[in-house]
Amino acid sequence: MNFRTILVHLDRSGRSPVRAALAARWARAHESHLTGLIPTGLYDGIIPADAIATGMTDYIAESADYLRRRxxxxxxxFRQDIAASGPLSYEVQLVDGVTEDAVVRYGHASDLVVVGQSDESARRDTTVHGLAEHVLMEVGRPVLVVPSAGEFSGVPKNIVVAWDGSREAAVALHASLPALRGVRVTLLSLRHPRDGDDAQRLLTHDMIQFLLRHGVQARAESEVTEIGIADALLSRVSDLGADLLVMGAYSHSRLRERILGGVTRQILAQMTVPVLMAH
Structure with a gap:
Protein backbone atom coordinates (compact mmCIF):
# COMPACT_ATOMS: atom_id res chain seq x y z
CA MET A 1 0.00 0.00 0.00
CA ASN A 2 1.14 3.52 -0.73
CA PHE A 3 -0.20 7.03 -1.15
CA ARG A 4 -0.45 6.84 -4.95
CA THR A 5 -2.85 9.78 -5.13
CA ILE A 6 -2.89 12.68 -2.65
CA LEU A 7 -5.65 15.29 -2.69
CA VAL A 8 -5.14 18.72 -1.13
CA HIS A 9 -7.93 21.23 -0.55
CA LEU A 10 -6.93 24.74 -1.62
CA ASP A 11 -8.69 27.99 -0.86
CA ARG A 12 -8.20 31.72 -0.37
CA SER A 13 -6.93 31.43 3.21
CA GLY A 14 -3.40 32.37 4.17
CA ARG A 15 -2.69 28.77 5.20
CA SER A 16 -3.51 27.31 1.80
CA PRO A 17 0.07 27.65 0.41
CA VAL A 18 1.44 25.98 3.57
CA ARG A 19 -1.00 23.11 3.09
CA ALA A 20 -0.13 22.82 -0.58
CA ALA A 21 3.62 22.79 0.11
CA LEU A 22 3.21 20.08 2.73
CA ALA A 23 1.08 17.97 0.38
CA ALA A 24 3.68 18.40 -2.38
CA ARG A 25 6.49 17.23 -0.08
CA TRP A 26 4.47 14.16 0.87
CA ALA A 27 3.73 13.50 -2.81
CA ARG A 28 7.40 13.66 -3.75
CA ALA A 29 8.44 11.49 -0.81
CA HIS A 30 5.88 8.81 -1.70
CA GLU A 31 6.10 9.21 -5.51
CA SER A 32 2.44 10.18 -5.57
CA HIS A 33 0.20 12.04 -7.97
CA LEU A 34 -1.00 15.28 -6.35
CA THR A 35 -4.42 16.80 -7.03
CA GLY A 36 -5.04 20.38 -6.00
CA LEU A 37 -8.79 20.75 -5.47
CA ILE A 38 -10.14 24.29 -5.62
CA PRO A 39 -13.86 24.72 -4.92
CA THR A 40 -14.89 28.08 -6.37
CA GLY A 41 -17.40 28.77 -3.61
CA LEU A 42 -20.26 29.28 -6.05
CA TYR A 43 -22.61 27.10 -4.00
CA ASP A 44 -21.19 27.91 -0.58
CA GLY A 45 -23.05 31.21 -0.44
CA ILE A 46 -20.05 33.20 0.81
CA ILE A 47 -18.94 36.14 -1.28
CA PRO A 48 -17.03 39.12 0.21
CA ALA A 49 -19.30 42.13 0.54
CA ASP A 50 -16.97 44.39 -1.44
CA ALA A 51 -16.16 41.88 -4.20
CA ILE A 52 -18.88 43.01 -6.59
CA ALA A 53 -19.24 46.66 -7.54
CA THR A 54 -22.51 48.29 -6.59
CA GLY A 55 -24.98 48.87 -9.39
CA MET A 56 -24.29 45.64 -11.23
CA THR A 57 -27.44 44.55 -13.04
CA ASP A 58 -26.63 40.83 -13.05
CA TYR A 59 -25.25 40.15 -9.58
CA ILE A 60 -25.35 36.35 -9.97
CA ALA A 61 -23.33 36.38 -13.20
CA GLU A 62 -20.83 38.88 -11.79
CA SER A 63 -20.46 36.82 -8.62
CA ALA A 64 -19.84 33.63 -10.60
CA ASP A 65 -17.24 35.40 -12.71
CA TYR A 66 -15.51 36.80 -9.62
CA LEU A 67 -15.38 33.39 -7.92
CA ARG A 68 -14.05 31.71 -11.06
CA ARG A 69 -11.31 34.32 -11.46
CA ARG A 70 -10.36 33.98 -7.81
CA PHE A 78 -0.31 26.45 -6.87
CA ARG A 79 1.18 25.67 -10.30
CA GLN A 80 3.95 28.25 -9.84
CA ASP A 81 4.91 26.87 -6.44
CA ILE A 82 5.00 23.32 -7.81
CA ALA A 83 7.16 24.38 -10.75
CA ALA A 84 9.57 26.20 -8.44
CA SER A 85 10.02 23.22 -6.13
CA GLY A 86 10.80 20.53 -8.68
CA PRO A 87 9.25 17.82 -10.86
CA LEU A 88 5.97 16.34 -9.65
CA SER A 89 3.00 14.57 -11.19
CA TYR A 90 0.04 16.81 -10.41
CA GLU A 91 -3.22 18.32 -11.64
CA VAL A 92 -5.64 21.05 -10.65
CA GLN A 93 -9.39 20.60 -10.33
CA LEU A 94 -11.68 23.65 -10.17
CA VAL A 95 -15.18 22.70 -9.05
CA ASP A 96 -18.33 24.72 -8.45
CA GLY A 97 -19.98 22.31 -6.01
CA VAL A 98 -20.40 22.75 -2.26
CA THR A 99 -16.92 22.58 -0.75
CA GLU A 100 -17.53 19.77 1.75
CA ASP A 101 -19.19 17.59 -0.88
CA ALA A 102 -16.49 18.29 -3.47
CA VAL A 103 -13.65 17.32 -1.13
CA VAL A 104 -15.43 14.10 -0.17
CA ARG A 105 -16.28 13.22 -3.77
CA TYR A 106 -12.76 13.76 -5.12
CA GLY A 107 -11.35 12.24 -1.94
CA HIS A 108 -12.93 8.92 -2.91
CA ALA A 109 -10.45 8.81 -5.81
CA SER A 110 -7.49 9.48 -3.51
CA ASP A 111 -5.35 7.59 -1.00
CA LEU A 112 -4.85 10.56 1.32
CA VAL A 113 -6.81 13.80 1.73
CA VAL A 114 -5.07 16.93 3.05
CA VAL A 115 -7.19 19.66 4.65
CA GLY A 116 -6.62 22.49 7.09
CA GLN A 117 -7.55 22.91 10.72
CA SER A 118 -10.54 25.18 11.23
CA ASP A 119 -9.36 28.72 11.87
CA GLU A 120 -11.87 31.30 13.11
CA SER A 121 -9.50 34.16 12.25
CA ALA A 122 -9.54 33.14 8.56
CA ARG A 123 -13.26 32.42 8.31
CA ARG A 124 -14.05 34.40 5.20
CA ASP A 125 -14.48 33.94 1.48
CA THR A 126 -14.56 30.19 0.75
CA THR A 127 -12.90 29.10 3.98
CA VAL A 128 -15.22 26.41 5.37
CA HIS A 129 -15.61 25.95 9.11
CA GLY A 130 -15.67 22.33 10.21
CA LEU A 131 -14.40 20.94 6.90
CA ALA A 132 -11.97 18.48 8.54
CA GLU A 133 -14.70 17.00 10.73
CA HIS A 134 -17.09 16.56 7.82
CA VAL A 135 -14.48 15.00 5.54
CA LEU A 136 -13.29 12.63 8.29
CA MET A 137 -16.78 11.23 8.74
CA GLU A 138 -17.68 10.92 5.06
CA VAL A 139 -14.63 10.32 2.85
CA GLY A 140 -13.59 6.79 3.90
CA ARG A 141 -9.91 7.70 3.44
CA PRO A 142 -7.18 8.82 5.84
CA VAL A 143 -7.19 12.59 6.32
CA LEU A 144 -4.09 14.66 7.06
CA VAL A 145 -5.09 17.79 8.97
CA VAL A 146 -2.60 20.67 8.86
CA PRO A 147 -2.55 23.08 11.83
CA SER A 148 -3.62 26.70 11.36
CA ALA A 149 -0.26 27.89 12.68
CA GLY A 150 3.35 26.77 12.34
CA GLU A 151 5.72 25.75 9.57
CA PHE A 152 6.33 22.12 8.61
CA SER A 153 9.44 21.92 6.51
CA GLY A 154 9.65 18.24 5.64
CA VAL A 155 8.05 14.84 5.71
CA PRO A 156 7.68 13.49 9.26
CA LYS A 157 10.62 11.68 10.84
CA ASN A 158 9.31 11.22 14.39
CA ILE A 159 5.74 9.91 14.59
CA VAL A 160 3.48 9.15 17.52
CA VAL A 161 0.68 6.65 16.90
CA ALA A 162 -2.13 6.80 19.45
CA TRP A 163 -3.15 3.23 20.20
CA ASP A 164 -6.19 2.28 22.30
CA GLY A 165 -7.17 -1.00 20.65
CA SER A 166 -10.23 0.49 18.95
CA ARG A 167 -11.41 -0.12 15.41
CA GLU A 168 -10.65 3.50 14.47
CA ALA A 169 -7.12 3.31 15.87
CA ALA A 170 -6.48 0.13 13.87
CA VAL A 171 -7.79 1.77 10.69
CA ALA A 172 -5.59 4.84 11.24
CA LEU A 173 -2.54 2.71 11.99
CA HIS A 174 -2.96 0.66 8.83
CA ALA A 175 -3.66 3.75 6.71
CA SER A 176 -0.50 5.43 7.95
CA LEU A 177 1.88 2.55 7.13
CA PRO A 178 3.48 4.29 4.12
CA ALA A 179 4.47 7.21 6.39
CA LEU A 180 5.82 5.00 9.18
CA ARG A 181 8.56 3.18 7.29
CA GLY A 182 12.11 4.29 7.97
CA VAL A 183 11.24 6.81 10.69
CA ARG A 184 11.04 6.86 14.48
CA VAL A 185 7.65 5.51 15.60
CA THR A 186 6.19 5.44 19.10
CA LEU A 187 3.05 3.39 19.70
CA LEU A 188 1.51 5.30 22.59
CA SER A 189 -1.25 4.00 24.87
CA LEU A 190 -2.80 6.22 27.53
CA ARG A 191 -5.27 5.40 30.26
CA HIS A 192 -6.72 6.82 33.44
CA PRO A 193 -6.00 5.09 36.77
CA ARG A 194 -9.59 3.86 37.03
CA ASP A 195 -9.49 2.23 33.59
CA GLY A 196 -7.24 -0.71 34.52
CA ASP A 197 -4.56 -2.27 32.35
CA ASP A 198 -6.38 -3.96 29.46
CA ALA A 199 -3.43 -5.76 27.87
CA GLN A 200 -5.73 -8.23 26.13
CA ARG A 201 -7.48 -5.42 24.26
CA LEU A 202 -4.30 -3.53 23.34
CA LEU A 203 -2.21 -6.54 22.21
CA THR A 204 0.77 -4.20 22.17
CA HIS A 205 3.37 -6.91 21.50
CA ASP A 206 1.32 -8.22 18.58
CA MET A 207 0.94 -4.71 17.13
CA ILE A 208 4.70 -4.15 17.32
CA GLN A 209 5.24 -7.43 15.46
CA PHE A 210 2.58 -6.49 12.92
CA LEU A 211 4.40 -3.23 12.23
CA LEU A 212 7.75 -5.02 12.00
CA ARG A 213 6.38 -7.31 9.30
CA HIS A 214 5.47 -4.16 7.36
CA GLY A 215 9.01 -2.83 7.66
CA VAL A 216 8.20 -0.46 10.53
CA GLN A 217 10.34 -0.48 13.67
CA ALA A 218 8.34 0.93 16.56
CA ARG A 219 8.67 1.19 20.30
CA ALA A 220 5.67 0.86 22.61
CA GLU A 221 4.93 3.25 25.44
CA SER A 222 2.09 2.97 27.95
CA GLU A 223 1.26 5.71 30.43
CA VAL A 224 -1.25 6.33 33.19
CA THR A 225 -2.48 9.92 33.28
CA GLU A 226 -4.62 11.95 35.66
CA ILE A 227 -5.41 14.59 33.04
CA GLY A 228 -7.61 14.33 29.96
CA ILE A 229 -6.49 11.89 27.27
CA ALA A 230 -6.25 14.60 24.60
CA ASP A 231 -4.15 16.85 26.84
CA ALA A 232 -1.89 13.95 27.78
CA LEU A 233 -1.52 12.94 24.14
CA LEU A 234 -0.59 16.44 22.99
CA SER A 235 1.82 16.78 25.91
CA ARG A 236 3.57 13.52 25.04
CA VAL A 237 3.77 14.51 21.36
CA SER A 238 5.56 17.67 22.48
CA ASP A 239 7.86 15.83 24.91
CA LEU A 240 8.93 13.38 22.21
CA GLY A 241 9.47 16.13 19.64
CA ALA A 242 7.13 14.33 17.25
CA ASP A 243 6.27 15.96 13.93
CA LEU A 244 3.17 13.86 13.16
CA LEU A 245 0.39 12.34 15.23
CA VAL A 246 -1.57 9.35 13.92
CA MET A 247 -4.89 8.54 15.56
CA GLY A 248 -8.35 7.15 15.01
CA ALA A 249 -11.19 9.67 14.86
CA TYR A 250 -14.56 9.56 16.59
CA SER A 251 -14.45 6.22 18.35
CA HIS A 252 -17.85 7.18 19.74
CA SER A 253 -20.62 8.70 17.65
CA ARG A 254 -19.96 12.29 16.63
CA LEU A 255 -23.10 13.40 18.50
CA ARG A 256 -21.79 11.83 21.71
CA GLU A 257 -18.39 13.43 21.16
CA ARG A 258 -20.03 16.86 20.74
CA ILE A 259 -21.98 16.42 23.95
CA LEU A 260 -19.15 15.02 26.04
CA GLY A 261 -16.28 16.92 24.42
CA GLY A 262 -14.38 14.06 22.87
CA VAL A 263 -10.71 13.48 22.24
CA THR A 264 -11.08 13.98 18.48
CA ARG A 265 -12.66 17.41 18.85
CA GLN A 266 -10.04 18.54 21.34
CA ILE A 267 -7.15 17.37 19.17
CA LEU A 268 -8.63 19.12 16.13
CA ALA A 269 -8.97 22.32 18.18
CA GLN A 270 -5.55 22.28 19.88
CA MET A 271 -3.24 20.41 17.48
CA THR A 272 0.29 21.79 17.07
CA VAL A 273 1.62 19.25 14.54
CA PRO A 274 -0.09 17.68 11.52
CA VAL A 275 -2.46 14.88 12.48
CA LEU A 276 -3.24 11.90 10.26
CA MET A 277 -6.71 10.64 11.19
CA ALA A 278 -9.05 7.92 9.98
CA HIS A 279 -12.55 6.93 10.97
Whole structure:
Protein backbone atom coordinates (compact mmCIF):
# COMPACT_ATOMS: atom_id res chain seq x y z
CA MET A 1 0.00 0.00 0.00
CA ASN A 2 1.14 3.52 -0.73
CA PHE A 3 -0.20 7.03 -1.15
CA ARG A 4 -0.45 6.84 -4.95
CA THR A 5 -2.85 9.78 -5.13
CA ILE A 6 -2.89 12.68 -2.65
CA LEU A 7 -5.65 15.29 -2.69
CA VAL A 8 -5.14 18.72 -1.13
CA HIS A 9 -7.93 21.23 -0.55
CA LEU A 10 -6.93 24.74 -1.62
CA ASP A 11 -8.69 27.99 -0.86
CA ARG A 12 -8.20 31.72 -0.37
CA SER A 13 -6.93 31.43 3.21
CA GLY A 14 -3.40 32.37 4.17
CA ARG A 15 -2.69 28.77 5.20
CA SER A 16 -3.51 27.31 1.80
CA PRO A 17 0.07 27.65 0.41
CA VAL A 18 1.44 25.98 3.57
CA ARG A 19 -1.00 23.11 3.09
CA ALA A 20 -0.13 22.82 -0.58
CA ALA A 21 3.62 22.79 0.11
CA LEU A 22 3.21 20.08 2.73
CA ALA A 23 1.08 17.97 0.38
CA ALA A 24 3.68 18.40 -2.38
CA ARG A 25 6.49 17.23 -0.08
CA TRP A 26 4.47 14.16 0.87
CA ALA A 27 3.73 13.50 -2.81
CA ARG A 28 7.40 13.66 -3.75
CA ALA A 29 8.44 11.49 -0.81
CA HIS A 30 5.88 8.81 -1.70
CA GLU A 31 6.10 9.21 -5.51
CA SER A 32 2.44 10.18 -5.57
CA HIS A 33 0.20 12.04 -7.97
CA LEU A 34 -1.00 15.28 -6.35
CA THR A 35 -4.42 16.80 -7.03
CA GLY A 36 -5.04 20.38 -6.00
CA LEU A 37 -8.79 20.75 -5.47
CA ILE A 38 -10.14 24.29 -5.62
CA PRO A 39 -13.86 24.72 -4.92
CA THR A 40 -14.89 28.08 -6.37
CA GLY A 41 -17.40 28.77 -3.61
CA LEU A 42 -20.26 29.28 -6.05
CA TYR A 43 -22.61 27.10 -4.00
CA ASP A 44 -21.19 27.91 -0.58
CA GLY A 45 -23.05 31.21 -0.44
CA ILE A 46 -20.05 33.20 0.81
CA ILE A 47 -18.94 36.14 -1.28
CA PRO A 48 -17.03 39.12 0.21
CA ALA A 49 -19.30 42.13 0.54
CA ASP A 50 -16.97 44.39 -1.44
CA ALA A 51 -16.16 41.88 -4.20
CA ILE A 52 -18.88 43.01 -6.59
CA ALA A 53 -19.24 46.66 -7.54
CA THR A 54 -22.51 48.29 -6.59
CA GLY A 55 -24.98 48.87 -9.39
CA MET A 56 -24.29 45.64 -11.23
CA THR A 57 -27.44 44.55 -13.04
CA ASP A 58 -26.63 40.83 -13.05
CA TYR A 59 -25.25 40.15 -9.58
CA ILE A 60 -25.35 36.35 -9.97
CA ALA A 61 -23.33 36.38 -13.20
CA GLU A 62 -20.83 38.88 -11.79
CA SER A 63 -20.46 36.82 -8.62
CA ALA A 64 -19.84 33.63 -10.60
CA ASP A 65 -17.24 35.40 -12.71
CA TYR A 66 -15.51 36.80 -9.62
CA LEU A 67 -15.38 33.39 -7.92
CA ARG A 68 -14.05 31.71 -11.06
CA ARG A 69 -11.31 34.32 -11.46
CA ARG A 70 -10.36 33.98 -7.81
CA UNK A 71 -10.14 30.17 -8.10
CA UNK A 72 -7.99 30.51 -11.21
CA UNK A 73 -5.64 32.82 -9.30
CA UNK A 74 -5.28 30.17 -6.57
CA UNK A 75 -4.58 27.58 -9.28
CA UNK A 76 -1.87 29.77 -10.84
CA UNK A 77 -0.13 30.20 -7.50
CA PHE A 78 -0.31 26.45 -6.87
CA ARG A 79 1.18 25.67 -10.30
CA GLN A 80 3.95 28.25 -9.84
CA ASP A 81 4.91 26.87 -6.44
CA ILE A 82 5.00 23.32 -7.81
CA ALA A 83 7.16 24.38 -10.75
CA ALA A 84 9.57 26.20 -8.44
CA SER A 85 10.02 23.22 -6.13
CA GLY A 86 10.80 20.53 -8.68
CA PRO A 87 9.25 17.82 -10.86
CA LEU A 88 5.97 16.34 -9.65
CA SER A 89 3.00 14.57 -11.19
CA TYR A 90 0.04 16.81 -10.41
CA GLU A 91 -3.22 18.32 -11.64
CA VAL A 92 -5.64 21.05 -10.65
CA GLN A 93 -9.39 20.60 -10.33
CA LEU A 94 -11.68 23.65 -10.17
CA VAL A 95 -15.18 22.70 -9.05
CA ASP A 96 -18.33 24.72 -8.45
CA GLY A 97 -19.98 22.31 -6.01
CA VAL A 98 -20.40 22.75 -2.26
CA THR A 99 -16.92 22.58 -0.75
CA GLU A 100 -17.53 19.77 1.75
CA ASP A 101 -19.19 17.59 -0.88
CA ALA A 102 -16.49 18.29 -3.47
CA VAL A 103 -13.65 17.32 -1.13
CA VAL A 104 -15.43 14.10 -0.17
CA ARG A 105 -16.28 13.22 -3.77
CA TYR A 106 -12.76 13.76 -5.12
CA GLY A 107 -11.35 12.24 -1.94
CA HIS A 108 -12.93 8.92 -2.91
CA ALA A 109 -10.45 8.81 -5.81
CA SER A 110 -7.49 9.48 -3.51
CA ASP A 111 -5.35 7.59 -1.00
CA LEU A 112 -4.85 10.56 1.32
CA VAL A 113 -6.81 13.80 1.73
CA VAL A 114 -5.07 16.93 3.05
CA VAL A 115 -7.19 19.66 4.65
CA GLY A 116 -6.62 22.49 7.09
CA GLN A 117 -7.55 22.91 10.72
CA SER A 118 -10.54 25.18 11.23
CA ASP A 119 -9.36 28.72 11.87
CA GLU A 120 -11.87 31.30 13.11
CA SER A 121 -9.50 34.16 12.25
CA ALA A 122 -9.54 33.14 8.56
CA ARG A 123 -13.26 32.42 8.31
CA ARG A 124 -14.05 34.40 5.20
CA ASP A 125 -14.48 33.94 1.48
CA THR A 126 -14.56 30.19 0.75
CA THR A 127 -12.90 29.10 3.98
CA VAL A 128 -15.22 26.41 5.37
CA HIS A 129 -15.61 25.95 9.11
CA GLY A 130 -15.67 22.33 10.21
CA LEU A 131 -14.40 20.94 6.90
CA ALA A 132 -11.97 18.48 8.54
CA GLU A 133 -14.70 17.00 10.73
CA HIS A 134 -17.09 16.56 7.82
CA VAL A 135 -14.48 15.00 5.54
CA LEU A 136 -13.29 12.63 8.29
CA MET A 137 -16.78 11.23 8.74
CA GLU A 138 -17.68 10.92 5.06
CA VAL A 139 -14.63 10.32 2.85
CA GLY A 140 -13.59 6.79 3.90
CA ARG A 141 -9.91 7.70 3.44
CA PRO A 142 -7.18 8.82 5.84
CA VAL A 143 -7.19 12.59 6.32
CA LEU A 144 -4.09 14.66 7.06
CA VAL A 145 -5.09 17.79 8.97
CA VAL A 146 -2.60 20.67 8.86
CA PRO A 147 -2.55 23.08 11.83
CA SER A 148 -3.62 26.70 11.36
CA ALA A 149 -0.26 27.89 12.68
CA GLY A 150 3.35 26.77 12.34
CA GLU A 151 5.72 25.75 9.57
CA PHE A 152 6.33 22.12 8.61
CA SER A 153 9.44 21.92 6.51
CA GLY A 154 9.65 18.24 5.64
CA VAL A 155 8.05 14.84 5.71
CA PRO A 156 7.68 13.49 9.26
CA LYS A 157 10.62 11.68 10.84
CA ASN A 158 9.31 11.22 14.39
CA ILE A 159 5.74 9.91 14.59
CA VAL A 160 3.48 9.15 17.52
CA VAL A 161 0.68 6.65 16.90
CA ALA A 162 -2.13 6.80 19.45
CA TRP A 163 -3.15 3.23 20.20
CA ASP A 164 -6.19 2.28 22.30
CA GLY A 165 -7.17 -1.00 20.65
CA SER A 166 -10.23 0.49 18.95
CA ARG A 167 -11.41 -0.12 15.41
CA GLU A 168 -10.65 3.50 14.47
CA ALA A 169 -7.12 3.31 15.87
CA ALA A 170 -6.48 0.13 13.87
CA VAL A 171 -7.79 1.77 10.69
CA ALA A 172 -5.59 4.84 11.24
CA LEU A 173 -2.54 2.71 11.99
CA HIS A 174 -2.96 0.66 8.83
CA ALA A 175 -3.66 3.75 6.71
CA SER A 176 -0.50 5.43 7.95
CA LEU A 177 1.88 2.55 7.13
CA PRO A 178 3.48 4.29 4.12
CA ALA A 179 4.47 7.21 6.39
CA LEU A 180 5.82 5.00 9.18
CA ARG A 181 8.56 3.18 7.29
CA GLY A 182 12.11 4.29 7.97
CA VAL A 183 11.24 6.81 10.69
CA ARG A 184 11.04 6.86 14.48
CA VAL A 185 7.65 5.51 15.60
CA THR A 186 6.19 5.44 19.10
CA LEU A 187 3.05 3.39 19.70
CA LEU A 188 1.51 5.30 22.59
CA SER A 189 -1.25 4.00 24.87
CA LEU A 190 -2.80 6.22 27.53
CA ARG A 191 -5.27 5.40 30.26
CA HIS A 192 -6.72 6.82 33.44
CA PRO A 193 -6.00 5.09 36.77
CA ARG A 194 -9.59 3.86 37.03
CA ASP A 195 -9.49 2.23 33.59
CA GLY A 196 -7.24 -0.71 34.52
CA ASP A 197 -4.56 -2.27 32.35
CA ASP A 198 -6.38 -3.96 29.46
CA ALA A 199 -3.43 -5.76 27.87
CA GLN A 200 -5.73 -8.23 26.13
CA ARG A 201 -7.48 -5.42 24.26
CA LEU A 202 -4.30 -3.53 23.34
CA LEU A 203 -2.21 -6.54 22.21
CA THR A 204 0.77 -4.20 22.17
CA HIS A 205 3.37 -6.91 21.50
CA ASP A 206 1.32 -8.22 18.58
CA MET A 207 0.94 -4.71 17.13
CA ILE A 208 4.70 -4.15 17.32
CA GLN A 209 5.24 -7.43 15.46
CA PHE A 210 2.58 -6.49 12.92
CA LEU A 211 4.40 -3.23 12.23
CA LEU A 212 7.75 -5.02 12.00
CA ARG A 213 6.38 -7.31 9.30
CA HIS A 214 5.47 -4.16 7.36
CA GLY A 215 9.01 -2.83 7.66
CA VAL A 216 8.20 -0.46 10.53
CA GLN A 217 10.34 -0.48 13.67
CA ALA A 218 8.34 0.93 16.56
CA ARG A 219 8.67 1.19 20.30
CA ALA A 220 5.67 0.86 22.61
CA GLU A 221 4.93 3.25 25.44
CA SER A 222 2.09 2.97 27.95
CA GLU A 223 1.26 5.71 30.43
CA VAL A 224 -1.25 6.33 33.19
CA THR A 225 -2.48 9.92 33.28
CA GLU A 226 -4.62 11.95 35.66
CA ILE A 227 -5.41 14.59 33.04
CA GLY A 228 -7.61 14.33 29.96
CA ILE A 229 -6.49 11.89 27.27
CA ALA A 230 -6.25 14.60 24.60
CA ASP A 231 -4.15 16.85 26.84
CA ALA A 232 -1.89 13.95 27.78
CA LEU A 233 -1.52 12.94 24.14
CA LEU A 234 -0.59 16.44 22.99
CA SER A 235 1.82 16.78 25.91
CA ARG A 236 3.57 13.52 25.04
CA VAL A 237 3.77 14.51 21.36
CA SER A 238 5.56 17.67 22.48
CA ASP A 239 7.86 15.83 24.91
CA LEU A 240 8.93 13.38 22.21
CA GLY A 241 9.47 16.13 19.64
CA ALA A 242 7.13 14.33 17.25
CA ASP A 243 6.27 15.96 13.93
CA LEU A 244 3.17 13.86 13.16
CA LEU A 245 0.39 12.34 15.23
CA VAL A 246 -1.57 9.35 13.92
CA MET A 247 -4.89 8.54 15.56
CA GLY A 248 -8.35 7.15 15.01
CA ALA A 249 -11.19 9.67 14.86
CA TYR A 250 -14.56 9.56 16.59
CA SER A 251 -14.45 6.22 18.35
CA HIS A 252 -17.85 7.18 19.74
CA SER A 253 -20.62 8.70 17.65
CA ARG A 254 -19.96 12.29 16.63
CA LEU A 255 -23.10 13.40 18.50
CA ARG A 256 -21.79 11.83 21.71
CA GLU A 257 -18.39 13.43 21.16
CA ARG A 258 -20.03 16.86 20.74
CA ILE A 259 -21.98 16.42 23.95
CA LEU A 260 -19.15 15.02 26.04
CA GLY A 261 -16.28 16.92 24.42
CA GLY A 262 -14.38 14.06 22.87
CA VAL A 263 -10.71 13.48 22.24
CA THR A 264 -11.08 13.98 18.48
CA ARG A 265 -12.66 17.41 18.85
CA GLN A 266 -10.04 18.54 21.34
CA ILE A 267 -7.15 17.37 19.17
CA LEU A 268 -8.63 19.12 16.13
CA ALA A 269 -8.97 22.32 18.18
CA GLN A 270 -5.55 22.28 19.88
CA MET A 271 -3.24 20.41 17.48
CA THR A 272 0.29 21.79 17.07
CA VAL A 273 1.62 19.25 14.54
CA PRO A 274 -0.09 17.68 11.52
CA VAL A 275 -2.46 14.88 12.48
CA LEU A 276 -3.24 11.90 10.26
CA MET A 277 -6.71 10.64 11.19
CA ALA A 278 -9.05 7.92 9.98
CA HIS A 279 -12.55 6.93 10.97
Missing amino acids: AEAIARE
